Amino acid sequence: MPGKMMRKENLPTKTCAACGRPFAWRKKWARDWDNVRFCSDRCRGQKAGKGPGKG
Numbered sequence: 676m677p678g679k680m681m682r683k684e685n686l687p688t689k690t691c692a693a694c695g696r697p698f699a700w701r702k703k704w705a706r707d708w709d710n711v712r713f714c715s716d717r718c719r720g721q722k723a724g725k726g727p728g729k730g
């Protein structure tokens with residue numbers, strides 16, 4: 676059978692802009708996935724300035 680196997684886990688993934696870890700699509704992001712940049716609210720709440728590197 677030609678074609679690709681469609682797996683249920685075939686979800687899109689992104690890399691968190693705050694912690695740099697990959698994360699997978701979530702239903703709660705269904706309508707906002709394009710704008711999602713962080714793996715969690717915690718990362719989203721991180722402000723530049725504190726932490727490694729110079730802000």
Ligand SMILES: [Zn+2]
Pocket residue numbers: 691692693694695696713714715718
């Ligand atoms: Zn993160």
